[in-house]
Amino acid sequence: MEKKAEPLKNIEARIHELENSIHERERQLKERAGQFKKELQAELSPTELIRKYPLQTTGASLLFGFFSGKIIRAIVSHPSHASAEPAAQSKNEPSELKSAVASIGIDVLRSSKDLAFSYLKHYLDSKMKPGKDT
Structure with missing residues (x-):
């Protein structure tokens, strides 16, 4: 009877070892994935x-x-060709939607221009003054 229990204990010990090994590998994979995620975020950050x-x-x-x-x-x-405008509305008067889109577009263009020039200025300043590292 003892001889039959001995292989069973070896199998249980082996199963326990494999479970521990699996958990250790899982922990290592999660750790590596977290490290890779941090490195990728740092590498692809807009400022970088x-x-x-x-x-x-x-x-x-x-x-x-x-x-x-x-x-x-x-x-x-x-103007949209699909919609028929009433005769009372003049052609020179833009719709509210078009005015809003135009205002947003102008703001986006100004912001992107300001952003581009500020980055260019910062880059040129850092190249001209190598002692300053901001």
Whole structure:
């Protein structure tokens, strides 16, 4: 009877070892995944991208501002052909929606321009004054 119990204890011990091994691997994987997530967030953070590629991000923000301005201007300046406007409303008077979109577009363009120039100024200042590291 004791001989039958001995292999059973070995199997139970082996199962216990495997469970411990699985839990240890799981903990290691979670730890590595957390570390990878932190590294990825640090690598892809906007401030880190701007520090690494200041001219490219400035150019990208200027292009974004240019194209968004073109799109907003196209939406605001061309009336919809599908809707029939009443004769009482004059053609020179823009609708409330178009005025709101135009205002938002102008604010977005100004903000992106200001942001692009401030980053460019900061980059050029840091290149001109190497002792200053802000």
